[in-house]
Amino acid sequence: MHRTLTFPDHLRLIDERSAAFRVAVAAAPDLDAQVPTCPGWTLFDLVRHLGEGRRKWAAIVAAGPADAPPDRSVWGGEAAPRDRAALLDWWTASARQLLDALREAGPDRGCWTWWDTSQSPQNSGAGARHQLQEIAVHTYDAQLALGAPQPLPAEVALDGVEEFLSTCSATTSAWPHEPAAIDFRATEDRSWRLWLSADGAKAATAAGEDPAAADASAQGAASELVLVFYGRVPVDSLKLDGDRRLFDLLIAWEPE
Numbered sequence: 001m002h003r004t005l006t007f008p009d010h011l012r013l014i015d016e017r018s019a020a021f022r023v024a025v026a027a028a029p030d031l032d033a034q035v036p037t038c039p040g041w042t043l044f045d046l047v048r049h050l051g052e053g054r055r056k057w058a059a060i061v062a063a064g065p066a067d068a069p070p071d072r073s074v075w076g077g078e079a080a081p082r083d084r085a086a087l088l089d090w091w092t093a094s095a096r097q098l099l100d101a102l103r104e105a106g107p108d109r110g111c112w113t114w115w116d117t118s119q120s121p122q123n124s125g126a127g128a129r130h131q132l133q134e135i136a137v138h139t140y141d142a143q144l145a146l147g148a149p150q151p152l153p154a155e156v157a158l159d160g161v162e163e164f165l166s167t168c169s170a171t172t173s174a175w176p177h178e179p180a181a182i183d184f185r186a187t188e189d190r191s192w193r194l195w196l197s198a199d200g201a202k203a204a205t206a207a208g209e210d211p212a213a214a215d216a217s218a219q220g221a222a223s224e225l226v227l228v229f230y231g232r233v234p235v236d237s238l239k240l241d242g243d244r245r246l247f248d249l250l251i252a253w254e255p256e
Helices: 007-027 043-063 084-105 124-145 154-169 222-229 245-252
Strands: 180-186 190-197 200-205 216-220 239-242
Touching: 007 043, 007 084, 007 124, 007 154, 043 084, 043 124, 084 124, 124 154, 124 222, 154 180, 154 190, 154 200, 154 222, 180 222, 180 245, 216 222, 216 245
Parallel strands: 180 216
Antiparallel strands: 180 190, 190 200, 216 239
16 A cells, blocks of 8 residues: 655655765766756756755745745855865755755745645645655756666655646646546556646546546656656656647646
8 A cells, every 4th residue: 555655754755865866966977967858957057956946945944934935145145166075065055954944844834835826735844745856856867967867766756746746737727728637647556637627737646536537648657757747758758548639738738
């Protein structure tokens, strides 16, 4: 039976993926290596982006309920250094700031988030869940820059499929096409359904749903599903059934 990840699980996995990211950066022959999945970015750019983002989210969580994220003056004081050893230490400190802020806040403290119309709550617990996916996907980016990409760990990816659908896909903005249901099936024996209608998009686990009721479905390992969601691999890398046009419409959709 699938075990739902808890807040301590998310913190543990953030720490693990942060360490994996550091290992990938430390192994790179050159910080100017291009990152294929982030066009125009070098590995240094990727580290700077991920480190600055974690410092920003540490400040967001620490600030508590708010109508906007803290100003950069609150969290952006220490620039990413160019020296590799110093950069690695700067990244480690960035991840530590995020983890310290999350531990201090606990899972239920409210905070600003950009997903106010999604199914995910606006609190530090949901923030931790999303931060895990941000770090995991960018760890894949760093590994790819070395020519040695690895799948996302299964427990990270399984949580990531559900997190993406409930945070990034779910919305109250109207779906501008005919109503539809799309199933996403992980080969690890988990399934989710995304309903699309004039009321927006709503996601849920597909346990007990009739597979024949879906208008389209996509199947692959959970890691593959997450990497498709974040545009790291093409949707055609999955096993697609039903109305394949729905995937193109979903990718092109930009809810208000």
